[in-house]
Amino acid sequence: MTQDTHDRRTVLECMVWAGTGLLWTIAGGVPQSSLLGIGEANAQAATGFNFLQISDSHIGFKQAANPNPLGTLQEAVGKVGTLTTRPAFMIHTGDISHLSRPAEFDDAEKIISSAKLDVHYVPGEHDIVDEGRGADYMNRFGKKLQAQGTGWYSFDHAGVHFVGLVNVADLKAGGMGSLGAAQLAWLADDLKSKSSSTPLVIFAHIPLWTVNADWGWGTDDATQALDLVKRFGSVTVLNGHIHQIMQKVEGAVTFHTARSTAFPQPAPGTAPSPGPLKVPDDKLRSVLGITSIAVRQGTQPLAVIDGTLA
Numbered sequence: 001m002t003q004d005t006h007d008r009r010t011v012l013e014c015m016v017w018a019g020t021g022l023l024w025t026i027a028g029g030v031p032q033s034s035l036l037g038i039g040e041a042n043a044q045a046a047t048g049f050n051f052l053q054i055s056d057s058h059i060g061f062k063q064a065a066n067p068n069p070l071g072t073l074q075e076a077v078g079k080v081g082t083l084t085t086r087p088a089f090m091i092h093t094g095d096i097s098h099l100s101r102p103a104e105f106d107d108a109e110k111i112i113s114s115a116k117l118d119v120h121y122v123p124g125e126h127d128i129v130d131e132g133r134g135a136d137y138m139n140r141f142g143k144k145l146q147a148q149g150t151g152w153y154s155f156d157h158a159g160v161h162f163v164g165l166v167n168v169a170d171l172k173a174g175g176m177g178s179l180g181a182a183q184l185a186w187l188a189d190d191l192k193s194k195s196s197s198t199p200l201v202i203f204a205h206i207p208l209w210t211v212n213a214d215w216g217w218g219t220d221d222a223t224q225a226l227d228l229v230k231r232f233g234s235v236t237v238l239n240g241h242i243h244q245i246m247q248k249v250e251g252a253v254t255f256h257t258a259r260s261t262a263f264p265q266p267a268p269g270t271a272p273s274p275g276p277l278k279v280p281d282d283k284l285r286s287v288l289g290i291t292s293i294a295v296r297q298g299t300q301p302l303a304v305i306d307g308t309l310a
Helices: 003-013 039-045 069-082 102-113 135-142 181-192 222-227 281-286
Strands: 022-027 030-034 049-054 090-092 119-121 153-157 160-164 200-203 235-239 246-250 253-257 291-296
Touching: 049 069, 069 102, 102 135, 119 160, 160 181, 181 222
Parallel strands: 022 291, 049 090, 090 119, 160 200, 200 235, 235 253
Antiparallel strands: 022 049, 030 291, 153 160, 246 253
16 A cells, blocks of 8 residues: 555545534644534533634525525524633634625624534635635724734634634635735744743634545645644644544644535545535535534544534
8 A cells, every 4th residue: 555545545534524613622732623512512622712713604695505505604603602611712714605795704704603602713715715815804803803914813702723724815726725925934933932831722714634636625825834733742723614523643743624504515535526416405414513622631533423414
């Protein structure tokens, strides 16, 4: 067996086809997970703080894969109410809307705000297809977050440094994401004053590792960004875009992609191209939902237990 074959099989075995939204608990920088709303997730949260990740709401999508993404987003956000430990905030890793229309953003915000959490957004490519190339996104979300450039920013919470990156503003051939020189320079400066013992959580829309280059499921210059975090002892990278859970651990860096609240996409290599995957109507809620993930002190690798809307 070749190394490439082994690596690909390992990646495919790590894939989980259910749920969306990730509840992270932080108490030392190393991620673990358990089902949102289940007692073990709440127990893990007791030693740290937790936050919720949702992704790829695609409000305005009307195809057969899910003609009512607003309804499934509402169900997913409703899962927050099952927690006994309230999340500190929410992260949305992009594609809030499907076509960057004001009404789509309005509808998404109304549902997401019902969780009554502070929300930290980064844009997906579907959020910046308006005539202003993301002007509406920046006016609605970027300004509140004091974002720079096309929407990147950072913040700190309870000793953890969070960095929101934008890799959809300059898509490369085939749809590969790109961070660009200006953002990379900003990232280097942002991290300069941070101790190597500071836990980092980096979030962007397109994965920062190459899941499938032919489908544009990766970021062209991710290696340059990851070089900047090599000195840190705990780095967690959160992404969306591919509408399914995939994860990888490289040294101190854990990569994790979230699922969509709207519709699934095919696993790499199982279809001619990516795109909305139609499943039987009675199975849709078994591939959408919410998953919780805890970050605690220790050396255990990331483990994902999926939860669904079914």
